[in-house]
Amino acid sequence: METSKTILIVNRKAPFGSAFAKEALDVGLIAAAFGQKLGMLFMDDGVYQLLKQQDPADINQKNSSQTLPMLEMYDVKEVYVEAESLQARNLSAADLLIPVEIIDSQTTSELLEQQDILLNF
Amino acid sequence: MKYSLAIYGAPYSSQAAETAFSFAQAAIARGHHIYRLFFYLDGVHNASNLATPPQDETDIPERWQQLIKAHQIDAVVCIAAGLRRGLLDEVEQQRYQKPSNNLSDSFTLSGLGQLIDAGTQSHRLITFGA
Numbered sequence: 001m002e003t004s005k006t007i008l009i010v011n012r013k014a015p016f017g018s019a020f021a022k023e024a025l026d027v028g029l030i031a032a033a034f035g036q037k038l039g040m041l042f043m044d045d046g047v048y049q050l051l052k053q054q055d056p057a058d059i060n061q062k063n064s065s066q067t068l069p070m071l072e073m074y075d076v077k078e079v080y081v082e083a084e085s086l087q088a089r090n091l092s093a094a095d096l097l098i099p100v101e102i103i104d105s106q107t108t109s110e111l112l113e114q115q116d117i118l119l120n121f
Numbered sequence: 122m123k124y125s126l127a128i129y130g131a132p133y134s135s136q137a138a139e140t141a142f143s144f145a146q147a148a149i150a151r152g153h154h155i156y157r158l159f160f161y162l163d164g165v166h167n168a169s170n171l172a173t174p175p176q177d178e179t180d181i182p183e184r185w186q187q188l189i190k191a192h193q194i195d196a197v198v199c200i201a202a203g204l205r206r207g208l209l210d211e212v213e214q215q216r217y218q219k220p221s222n223n224l225s226d227s228f229t230l231s232g233l234g235q236l237i238d239a240g241t242q243s244h245r246l247i248t249f250g251a
């Protein structure tokens with residue numbers, strides 16, 4: 001089996017309101033467990049997935065953001081956030097739960113271009 | 122070219138299922154190979170054998186079954202996504218003591234590793250319904 005391909009999971013949706021964020025993170029953890037070269041990109045409303053102090057108990061949802069630190073345990077070092085998406089939402093790195101690399105939209109385009117596999121959520 | 126398709130949209134709710142089906146059909150007609158269909162998120166509903174659309178609408182799950190059988194395509198439903206949405210085969214029905222099962226026999230329940238494998242083994246993995 002060819003295992004040298006690079007995978008980037010592109011997270012573009014808000015953490016709640018749909019199952020995308022939660023199920024995308026599941027894919028990330030599985031891909032990492034399979035030893036794939038994995039990156040996670042958060043852009044558009046997807047940046048909200050990284051916010052500190054999420055508490056969705058009142059809407060009967062699990063707090064998937066608590067699983068985010070697992071990425072580091074699974075050796076996923078490439079976590080990217082698009083700068084413009086943060087700025088448009090008046091957010092900064094200080095608002096985020098895990099360490100990330102903030103990249104501009106030009107670099108984001110290049111990052112997407114470099115990947116073998118893009119998984120969009 | 123070896124293609125895999127990841128389908129995240131439910132039939133009758135999202136156009137994704139119909140578009141994915143048309144893509145698969147066109148790819149096969151052009152002589153390409155479908156390595157795997159992977160149904161995830163609400164896409165798992167494509168694998169139900171209980172969908173009963175009105176007669177003047179396309180039976181999308183039935184069309185998937187025919188395509189999968191005719192071309193012996195590997196069609197996988199994510200087991201975690203399927204179970205929480207009520208897509209069960211006989212094994213899972215018995216395991217969880219549920220009154221019935223509804224996974225079409227053209228599909229198999231398996232894990233997310235099959236999505237990663239589809240990506241690494243195919244020339245292109247295309248997502249429908251993200």
